[in-house]
Amino acid sequence: MAAPPPRVVAIVGPTASGKSEIAAEVARRAGAEIISADSVQVYRGLDIGSAKPGAELRREIPHHAIDVVDPDDPMDAGRYASLAREAARAIAARGRAIVLCGGSGLYARAFAGGLVSDVASDPELRAELDALDTAALYAELERTDPDAAAKIPAENRVRVQRALEVQRLGGRPQSEQHAEHGFADRPFRVCWLALDVERDVLARRIETRTERMFAQGLVEEVRSLHARGFGPGLRSLQTIGYREVGELLAGRLTEPEACAAMATATRRYAKRQRTWFRSEPGLNWLPADDAEAVVTRALTELTESEPPKSDP
Numbered sequence: 038m039a040a041p042p043p044r045v046v047a048i049v050g051p052t053a054s055g056k057s058e059i060a061a062e063v064a065r066r067a068g069a070e071i072i073s074a075d076s077v078q079v080y081r082g083l084d085i086g087s088a089k090p091g092a093e094l095r096r097e098i099p100h101h102a103i104d105v106v107d108p109d110d111p112m113d114a115g116r117y118a119s120l121a122r123e124a125a126r127a128i129a130a131r132g133r134a135i136v137l138c139g140g141s142g143l144y145a146r147a148f149a150g151g152l153v154s155d156v157a158s159d160p161e162l163r164a165e166l167d168a169l170d171t172a173a174l175y176a177e178l179e180r181t182d183p184d185a186a187a188k189i190p191a192e193n194r195v196r197v198q199r200a201l202e203v204q205r206l207g208g209r210p211q212s213e214q215h216a217e218h219g220f221a222d223r224p225f226r227v228c229w230l231a232l233d234v235e236r237d238v239l240a241r242r243i244e245t246r247t248e249r250m251f252a253q254g255l256v257e258e259v260r261s262l263h264a265r266g267f268g269p270g271l272r273s274l275q276t277i278g279y280r281e282v283g284e285l286l287a288g289r290l291t292e293p294e295a296c297a298a299m300a301t302a303t304r305r306y307a308k309r310q311r312t313w314f315r316s317e318p319g320l321n322w323l324p325a326d327d328a329e330a331v332v333t334r335a336l337t338e339l340t341e342s343e344p345p346k347s348d349p
Contacts (some may be wrong), residue, residue, distance in 0.1 A: 040225050041226065042223070042224055043125060043126070043128075043129035043135060043224075043225050043226050044133045044134070044135070044225070044226045044227075044228070044338070044339060044341075045125065045136070045137050045149075045225045045226065045227045045228070046063065046134075046135070046136050046227075046228050046230060046335045046339050047136075047137040047138070047149070047227050047228065047229045047230065048060045048063070048136065048137070048138045048230050048232070048331070048335065049074070049139065049140060049142070049145055049230070049232070049314060049320070050140060050231045050232035050233070050234070050310070050311075050314060050325065051139075051140060051232075051234065051239060051306075051307035051308075051310040051311050051314075052088075052140050052234040052243070052303060052306060052310065053162075053234075053239060053243045053246050053303070053307065054234045054239065054242075054243040054325045055234075055328060056121040056138050056139065056140065056282050057088070057090060057138060057141040057326075058328070059154070059232070059328050059331050059332060059335075060136050060138035061090075061094060061098055062328070062332050063136055063335040063336060063339075064136055065097075065098065066332070066336055067134045067136075067174075067330065067335075067339050067340075068102070068122075068133055068134060069098075069103065069128075069133060069134035069135060069136045069226050069339065070098065070099040070104050070128045070133050070134075070135065070136070071090075071098060071099070071100045071101065071136045071137075071138055071180045072100075072101045072121050072124055072125060072128075072135065072136070072142070072148070072193060073090075073100060073101065073102045073103050073138060073139050074102070074121070074137055074138065074139025074140050074141050074144045074145040074148060075083070075087060075102075075103075075139040075140065075144070076112070076114075076117070076141040076143075076144055076276075077273070078102070078103045078104075078139075078195070078271045079102060079103065079104070079105050079106055079112050080104075080106060080107070080108045080110075080112070081104045081106065081107055081108070082107075082108060082258070082261075082262055082265075082267070083108060083152060083258075083262070083273060083274075083276075083279065084258060085253050085254060085255045085258050086250060086255050086258065086276070086278035086279050086282070087249050087276075087278075088246070088250075088258070089104075090103070090194045098166060098221070098261065099128075101120075101124035101125075101128075102120055102121045102122065102124060105120055107267075108262060108267040108271055108273040109267055109271055109273070110157075111272070112273075113347070114143045114144050114146075114147040115131050116148060117144050117147060117148070118144070118147035118148050118151070121137075121144075121148045121221055122224060122225075125225060125323075126224075134170060134308070134339045135225075136335070137149075137215045137227070141311050142310065142314060142317070146317070147178060148225075149223065149225065149228060150223055153182055156188065162202060162205060163202070166198050166201060166202065167198075168275070171191070171192065171194045171197065172191075174198055174201060175189075175191045175197050176192065177201060178197055178204075181201075181204060181210065182200065182210035183202055183284050184210070185200045185204075185210060186200075186291050186298060187208045188313075190309055192246055197246060198321075228321070228338040229319055229320040229321060230316070230320075230321050230323055230331060230334060230335055230338075231320040231321065231322045232322075232324075232325035232331065233322045233323060233324055233325060234324075234325045234326070236279070238326075239304075239307055240304055243300055243303045243304055243307065244300050244332060246303075246304075247278075247296055248296060249300050250278065250299075251292070251295075251296050252320050255278060255282055256282055256285065256286070256292070259274070259279055259282040259283060259286060260286060262274065262279075263283075263286065269283035269287070271284075274346050277299060277302045277303055277306055278299050278302075278303075280302075281295040281296075281299040281302065282295055282299075283297045284298070285305075299342075
């Protein structure tokens with residue numbers, strides 16, 4: 038009889054909910070290694086703004102899927118999944134437990150269940166869609182694929198436009214293609230633990246963390262990246278924090294304005310993360326303020342002999 042797939046405990050949830058600290062404690066007690074599911078921590082040099090685990094912690098506990106590409110090297114969920122799955126297989130081969138930790142929902146889903154085989158892009162169609170403003174694109178998506186539109190923020194032009202491309206080139210709505218796929222490529226047994234934080238508490242945490250990032254040298258970090266030739270127009274440097282500091286360095290914002298704008302953008306992102314994870318099936322929601330209970334649950338899941346029933 039073939040051995041069961043390796044077990045993974047995934048600790049997910051909105052930014053600033055305490056995922057990294059809980060994952061580190063689980064790893065200490067279980068002798069586990071951590072795989073990051075963060076779409077910004079993959080970039081070298083984007084340290085402070087991505088809340089990347091520090092060097093001391095990474096010496097204590099092996100972390101994977103961090104610092105794997107330069108800021109000008111394209112990264113997407115499919116490429117991430119290949120890297121993260123390779124790391125997970127290597128961890129399992131060493132006989133160690135695996136903890137997945139992060140707030141990038143698409144990356145976590147890609148790791149656990151694969152992605153729909155994407156259709157190629159068409160230059161003429163891309164040019165046609167590029168000529169429309171974001172509101173017009175979203176209106177078309179709402180009309181032609183309301184299920185997809187319900188899951189994509191109206192202001193996320195990249196995802197809205199790609200959904201329309203997939204629909205037109207694939208001949209049917211993106212949501213139908215996703216439903217047919219079922220994200221059934223599952224080489225691991227994943228138990229999902231999602232951290233639940235009250236909105237007001239999370240907002241205060243975000244405010245405090247944003248101010249701390251500026252105090253730790255976020256502005257200097259971005260200035261150094263620009264000096265190394267990684268310009269503000271790069272996709273990696275249009276992420277939260279790096280975008281606002283780029284505006285500061287360009288003279289369009291003061292530091293207090295940049296800090297406030299970053300905190301606002303982070304709160305909005307956290308709201309989108311909560312919406313994403315709430316729509317995912319099979320997640321076990323646990324209160325983030327009871328870290329010990331979450332750690333205990335994670336350790337229990339890692340040592341269970343039977344596959345968890347919560348795998349979405």
